[in-house]
Amino acid sequence: KNPNEPPLVFSWFPVVGSTITYGMDPPRFFRENRAKYGDIFTFILLGKKTTVYVGCAGNDFILNGKAKDVCAEEIYTVLTTPVFGKDVVYDCPNSKLMEQKKFMKIALTTQAFQSYVPIIADEVSSYFKKSADFKGKSGIVNMPPKMAQITIFTASHSLQGKEIRHKFDETLADLYHDLDMGFNPVNFMLHWAPLPWNNRRDHAQRTIAKIYMDTIKERRAAGKSDAQDMMWHLMNSTYKNGTPVPDHEIAHMMIALLMAGQHSSSSTSSWIMLWLAARPDIMEELYREQVEVLGADLPPLQYEDLAKLPLNQAIIKETLRLHAPIHSIMRAVKQPMPVPGTKYVIPPSHVLLSAGGVTATDPAFFPEPDTWEPHRWDKDSPIAPGWCKGAASPYLPFGAGRHRCIGEQFANVQLQTITAMVVREFKFRNVDGSNKVIGTDYASLFSRPLEPANIHWEKRD
Numbered sequence: 024k025n026p027n028e029p030p031l032v033f034s035w036f037p038v039v040g041s042t043i044t045y046g047m048d049p050p051r052f053f054r055e056n057r058a059k060y061g062d063i064f065t066f067i068l069l070g071k072k073t074t075v076y077v078g079c080a081g082n083d084f085i086l087n088g089k090a091k092d093v094c095a096e097e098i099y100t101v102l103t104t105p106v107f108g109k110d111v112v113y114d115c116p117n118s119k120l121m122e123q124k125k126f127m128k129i130a131l132t133t134q135a136f137q138s139y140v141p142i143i144a145d146e147v148s149s150y151f152k153k154s155a156d157f158k159g160k161s162g163i164v165n166m167p168p169k170m171a172q173i174t175i176f177t178a179s180h181s182l183q184g185k186e187i188r189h190k191f192d193e194t195l196a197d198l199y200h201d202l203d204m205g206f207n208p209v210n211f212m213l214h215w216a217p218l219p220w221n222n223r224r225d226h227a228q229r230t231i232a233k234i235y236m237d238t239i240k241e242r243r244a245a246g247k248s249d250a251q252d253m254m255w256h257l258m259n260s261t262y263k264n265g266t267p268v269p270d271h272e273i274a275h276m277m278i279a280l281l282m283a284g285q286h287s288s289s290s291t292s293s294w295i296m297l298w299l300a301a302r303p304d305i306m307e308e309l310y311r312e313q314v315e316v317l318g319a320d321l322p323p324l325q326y327e328d329l330a331k332l333p334l335n336q337a338i339i340k341e342t343l344r345l346h347a348p349i350h351s352i353m354r355a356v357k358q359p360m361p362v363p364g365t366k367y368v369i370p371p372s373h374v375l376l377s378a379g380g381v382t383a384t385d386p387a388f389f390p391e392p393d394t395w396e397p398h399r400w401d402k403d404s405p406i407a408p409g410w411c412k413g414a415a416s417p418y419l420p421f422g423a424g425r426h427r428c429i430g431e432q433f434a435n436v437q438l439q440t441i442t443a444m445v446v447r448e449f450k451f452r453n454v455d456g457s458n459k460v461i462g463t464d465y466a467s468l469f470s471r472p473l474e475p476a477n478i479h480w481e482k483r484d
């Protein structure tokens with residue numbers, strides 16, 4: 024036992040170590056070992072010594088780690104590069120990723136969001152009008168697959184552009200599914216294996232990239248585009264060294280953004296719908312909030328309306344507090360890292376794992392942490408969230424530091440618009456009338472509800 028290293032979680036098995044216990048229920052694994060060993064401990068994940076450092080200090084140590092000490096691409100590239108494509112995100116130096124994130128952010132402006140809200144609202148309304156599962160006055164439906172559809176239609180039409188949206192009605196949907204099969208944690212280890220799903224993944228990646236590159240050529244030939252979308256901005260971006268972004272990198276960044284947005288938003292919107300069914304009182308309060316603020320005739324939703332609906336906004340905040348799609352953020356250690364305030368030095372052979380959900384469900388910051396209560400975010404709430412020392416936030420569903428999410432604003436616009444539109448059309452409740460929600464599936468890359476997750480819906484007259 025090395026006194027300069029954090030305590031090692033006991034396990035009966037070499038290599039496999041605690042992989043299964045962790046992989047089955049990460050929050051439980053973090054809670055139980057934090058109680059035993061404190062905020063910093065090491066466990067064996069797929070043969071790698073993985074040091075978990077939770078709490079305010081742990082979040083800061085890992086997420087604000089310097090590029091010379093911690094490395095994201097070393098861990099993630101095996102998983103993301105076969106899916107996104109080469110030369111982007113984790114298949115290039117971090118300095119290049121930072122430029123790519125700057126390009127992506129340029130497209131995510133208030134003006135763009137103003138054009139996105141009506142697009143998203145219309146996609147939601149027409150989905151429910153067309154869907155066979157929502158015919159008649161009321162019924163029971165397994166919600167997550169419906170939210171996956173709504174998410175891909177709303178994100179592709181707004182962020183990706185009209186051409187891509189319409190291709191989802193044809194070939195793109197199946198290709199996306201094949202690509203998605205390759206986006207799973209087993210590929211952290213078996214990305215190289217010529218498994219059937221990895222071959223389908225590679226074929227899908229090449230075919231989808233070609234669809235994007237053909238669209239880029241069409242748009243370039245057509246000249247000026249009125250579109251506010253991501254593709255147009257990337258087509259007009261140039262790296263610091265003067266190189267315009269190559270078409271294959273634009274295509275691969277578009278795939279990365281599609282995958283990011285799809286998994287995070289479809290998981291989050293599913294949880295939102297399940298909680299609205301568990302709390303019909305909140306769903307009624309949301310409806311009243313819109314009627315009071317926007318008028319009983321409920322005019323078409325605009326971007327400016329979203330900021331006038333605080334409870335609608337709090338729904339997304341509270342859902343992400345309990346159901347952050349990314350439960351584990353990983354970094355490779357590049358040089359020995361002394362842990363301030365302890366005698367520990369984390370060696371380069373370790374992987375660091377940051378679990379933001381631990382502070383987000385810590386009673387010290389969130390009274391009654393396991394209760395889904397959107398009103399805790401009210402200005403004068405008696406159970407208002409607390410803060411870390413030094414004003415750092417205990418609530419980090421979008422990460423922090425140099426790898427911080429650039430999609431937070433888009434995700435909020437998308438999720439708030441979807442929520443507001445669903446509240447206008449339906450009343451939900453649980454099939455058994457309970458105020459519970461189903462458990463979490465941690466087996467995929469993004470935590471999401473176990474299925475089937477059935478709810479009862481009824482159309483408002």
Ligand code: HEM
Pocket residue numbers: 095120124127280283284285287288291343347348349352353419420421422423425426427428429430431433434
């Ligand atoms: C509810 C929705 C979302 C959540 C909870 C979320 C969460 C996160 C988190 C935790 C990180 C940090 C990852 C790390 O430090 O390793 C991150 C990074 C990122 N996200 Fe998101 N995300 C969401 C939506 C989106 C969307 C819609 C996009 C694109 C339009 C996006 C694009 C990105 C990008 C480009 C990064 C940077 C990765 C890096 O710098 O290494 N995300 N996101």
Ligand SMILES: N#Cc1ccc(COc2ccc(/C=C/c3ccc(C(F)(F)[C@](O)(Cn4cnnn4)c4ccc(F)cc4F)nc3)cc2)cc1
Pocket residue numbers: 042046047099103112208209279280282283284286287349350351352353428430465466467468469
């Ligand atoms: N046996 C077994 C066994 C073992 C272990 C387990 C469970 O163990 C783990 C461990 C870690 C993880 C990590 C999640 C993880 C990390 C990175 C990414 C990402 F990079 F992909 C992303 O951040 C995603 N993203 C960002 N914003 N929105 N989405 C991203 C960035 C930029 C980008 F442009 C596009 C992107 F989409 N995605 C997900 C998940 C599960 C189960 C079973």
